[in-house]
Amino acid sequence: MQVRNDGCKKMDMAGKKYSVLLRYCVLLVFAQCTVQKVCAQNYTTFTPQIQYRICQQNATGQWIANGNFVYLRITAGTQEGKSIFNELYWIKIIEEASKNSLEGVLRQFLVGDSIEILLPYKLILNSCVSIPRVKNVAPKDKIVVNLRVLRLAENKNDKAMRQMQAQQEKRFVAPFVNKKSLTKQASGVYKKTLRSGNGKRMQSSGTILYTGYFLNGTQFDNSTEPFTYIRGVQFQMIDGIVTTLSTMSEGEKVQVVIPYDAAFGERGLADIVPPFTTVVYDIEMLKVR
Numbered sequence: 001m002q003v004r005n006d007g008c009k010k011m012d013m014a015g016k017k018y019s020v021l022l023r024y025c026v027l028l029v030f031a032q033c034t035v036q037k038v039c040a041q042n043y044t045t046f047t048p049q050i051q052y053r054i055c056q057q058n059a060t061g062q063w064i065a066n067g068n069f070v071y072l073r074i075t076a077g078t079q080e081g082k083s084i085f086n087e088l089y090w091i092k093i094i095e096e097a098s099k100n101s102l103e104g105v106l107r108q109f110l111v112g113d114s115i116e117i118l119l120p121y122k123l124i125l126n127s128c129v130s131i132p133r134v135k136n137v138a139p140k141d142k143i144v145v146n147l148r149v150l151r152l153a154e155n156k157n158d159k160a161m162r163q164m165q166a167q168q169e170k171r172f173v174a175p176f177v178n179k180k181s182l183t184k185q186a187s188g189v190y191k192k193t194l195r196s197g198n199g200k201r202m203q204s205s206g207t208i209l210y211t212g213y214f215l216n217g218t219q220f221d222n223s224t225e226p227f228t229y230i231r232g233v234q235f236q237m238i239d240g241i242v243t244t245l246s247t248m249s250e251g252e253k254v255q256v257v258i259p260y261d262a263a264f265g266e267r268g269l270a271d272i273v274p275p276f277t278t279v280v281y282d283i284e285m286l287k288v289r
Helices: 020-030 102-106 121-125 159-180 239-245
Strands: 051-056 069-078 083-092 114-120 142-153 190-195 205-213 219-222 227-230 253-258 279-288
Touching (some): 114 121, 159 190, 159 253, 205 239
Antiparallel strands (some): 069 142, 114 142, 190 253, 205 219, 205 279, 253 279
16 A cells, blocks of 8 residues: 555544445444443434443543553344454554544543444454454344453553554454465565565666465455555565565565554544554566666
């Protein structure tokens, strides 16, 4: 994906220009389904398909502030109590975030609070979230997803955050790279050669085709036409692609798995890529100069 130096457009959950799926793609990454201690009695309707209610676990918890890294747990389950998903995630609260964005909503929470969402299973299956398909749960069936704030950290070097990152890589990335037989490079990017090139490396520029998708196979990016990368010019591509291009020769095609810190980072990319997301790219080097 080409990276423009024009800032990061924030997702507005109230904005009509975003589809329901995209507006909830980020929100659903940060939810959990557990028995709540204090919940609003009735659900509030957000769209005809989606309802939510606020649940409070800890009325004396710490308020979330700008700059905090927020740890959240997501679990998803059926209304009958069958578990579908249970994972930990984190997000950084950004000062300029709209009050209607996920970060803006989280600033209204205390540590321990949660929000419960009731929606059709198909909205998660078709989103960017790596939710597994479960037998005996139809796409039209309603499931319960719930976001719960666990704790705060002041920076991404927090020990618990690093441990969480390692756990997530082991849980999601490792099975993918093992199944696809990718090899970890010195840059931290995992790579597999799909087609060998002629050995001629890029000196000043290279013309490429690329396709980007999440670990669950959902495509989010496509070059649509050949793109010419000029070596040494900033903000053309994400770091993981730049380092990969320097190792490719003309005619070569590779698949790479790029960790979040060499991809779209702790902020993600607007309403397209959630924060702290590992991405996959297929890249073909058409011509080198």
